Amino acid sequence: MPHSAPGQNSPAPTSSTHAHTIENHWAAVALIAASTFIVVAAEMMPVGLLTPIGADLVESEGTIGLSLAITGLVAAATAPFVPIVTRRFDRRSTLIVLMFVVAAANALTALAPSFAVLAGARVLLGVSMGGVWALAASLAPKLVGSRSVGLATTIIFSGIAVASVLGVPAGTYIGAAAGWSVAFWTLSCAATLIALAMFAVLPVMPADQALSLGSLAAAFRNPGVRVGIAITALIVTAHFAAYTYVRPGLELFAGLHPAQIGTMLLIYGALGVVGNFIAGPSATKSPKTVVVILSAGVAITLALFPISATTLITAALLMAAWGLFYGGVSVSTQTWIAQAAPVHREAAAALWVAVFNASIALGAFAGGSIHDHSGSETVFWIAAGIATLAMLLATFRNPVVAKHELTT
Structure with missing residues (x-):
């Protein structure tokens, strides 16, 4: 890219x-x-x-x-x-x-x-x-x-x-x-x-001239693409596990009413747009740094929810932070993928879209199962743990890998 x-x-x-x-x-x-x-x-x-x-x-x-x-x-x-x-x-x-x-x-x-x-x-x-x-x-x-x-x-x-x-x-x-x-x-x-x-x-x-089923396989063989896809799967799954059940969580932690929850979601969404525009240009220069920061931010925010989102003000601040960090995830993980496979850009992007959408479904399903068996607190803490795995993976790997790894 x-x-x-x-x-x-x-x-x-x-x-x-x-x-x-x-x-x-x-x-x-x-x-x-x-x-x-x-x-x-x-x-x-x-x-x-x-x-x-x-x-x-x-x-x-x-x-x-x-x-x-x-x-x-x-x-x-x-x-x-x-x-x-x-x-x-x-x-x-x-x-x-x-x-x-x-x-x-x-x-x-x-x-x-x-x-x-x-x-x-x-x-x-x-x-x-x-x-x-x-x-x-x-x-x-x-x-x-x-x-x-x-x-x-x-x-x-x-x-x-x-x-x-x-x-x-x-x-x-x-x-x-x-x-x-x-x-x-x-x-x-x-x-x-x-x-x-x-x-x-x-x-x-x-x-793209070489676009074919083989180009999908070639893109997936790229170590940088595989890491980017894994990071995407982890952070999107973590986010949707918690976000799908944010309403019962806010009701439990902060005792918020439906109208207040609507305001919380608006705050989250507005900061999400801001996060998208902050992360995009920065990710072009260093997707690794941006992905590490965003995944760490999501992990910390989710971990703080059960213990800190106990008032209207703290809940609003955490929702704002959540939106700001997660808002840049789409553009930064896609930039990671694009830098990893410039020759197979369309194939890599298609794989990324598939994993992103599958992770939405997986996150919502997993969040529901955890919520029904263990409650909202456990949902947020497990989601924070999954986001932490994304941060660790981004910390120790890079989108662009050594040339000898790309010639397999």
């Missing part, structure tokens, strides 16, 4: 081409950020609409909640293969098609007369979401010069961070005002507009 990584400057024409077209492509960066916002908002949208969807489809909230797991698991399973299946097409055309599929998936969700149709729509969303996210994670070097890759990557990932903050509240508001189906129609229209805008804004972006 940055120009200092080994092998990154091998294609001589790249930097001059980027230097010539850099001004024209910032709009494309912003548009790809908008696409990541839409897919993540669509993934999370049912969270705030479980009750009305369940009432209309005559299903329990728990059953409707499975729609989130379906999307995440399908995205995890398909993300590594979407870039390969579409390798004959340039990335501009592929993204446009994927955004139309996102639009169709949300329209089908809005029209769903039963949970079976809803589940089918969420499978469709999972495939398109995994594809959009996998491609978006690797496109910054195709759109801007090497000096601006860090900022471009940060902007692209800001779509994910902002969706995490605004997606659920916006959907809940629209659902309350006009009905849950209108929330999904809104997403469908937005995805369609983004796809149409891509026709005018995105430049032609050829796929």
Whole structure:
């Protein structure tokens, strides 16, 4: 990703081409950020609409909640293969098609007369979401010069961070005002507009020449990629184990009411966006340092929750710290992966997206099991321990490894 990584400057024409077209492509960066916002908002949208969807489809909230797991698991399973299946097409055309599929998936969700149709729509969303996210994670070097890759990557990932903050509240508001189906129609229209805008804004972006099933294997054989994937799995699992059950935790530790918990989540989300923009440019220069700091920050924050989040003020401070540290995890771990495998950037990004989404599901499942058997305190302490393992791994390993290790 940055120009200092080994092998990154091998294609001589790249930097001059980027230097010539850099001004024209910032709009494309912003548009790809908008696409990541839409897919993540669509993934999370049912969270705030479980009750009305369940009432209309005559299903329990728990059953409707499975729609989130379906999307995440399908995205995890398909993300590594979407870039390969579409390798004959340039990335501009592929993204446009994927955004139309996102639009169709949300329209089908809005029209769903039963949970079976809803589940089918969420499978469709999972495939398109995994594809959009996998491609978006690797496109910054195709759109801007090497000096601006860090900022471009940060902007692209800001779509994910902002969706995490605004997606659920916006959907809940629209659902309350006009009905849950209108929330999904809104997403469908937005995805369609983004796809149409891509026709005018995105430049032609050829796929990586060597992209194939073999490139996935080659990327995974890279020790730096394997370490980056392991760090991602640990910290994302730790985060979602605790975050999925943050409401009962705040109720238990600090005795907060639902309205206060909503404020806590808003504080967390706002600081998450800030953390994304702080970590992005810094990670371009030293992903190892940033990942160590962020994983240590998440571990310490989670460990402090059961003993320190006992008042409104301390809970707010810890939520702010949690958001600040975790907000930079996506962009910094992706930067680690990109620096580890500049030759197999798309393949490595696809593997990272798969692991990230699988870890969300694993974290939520593990957190639920621990919570039901041992309570909220144990959830946070075990999550802190898992985040500590991520910190230790990042401390003792590097994204860029010795050349002889890459020739296996």
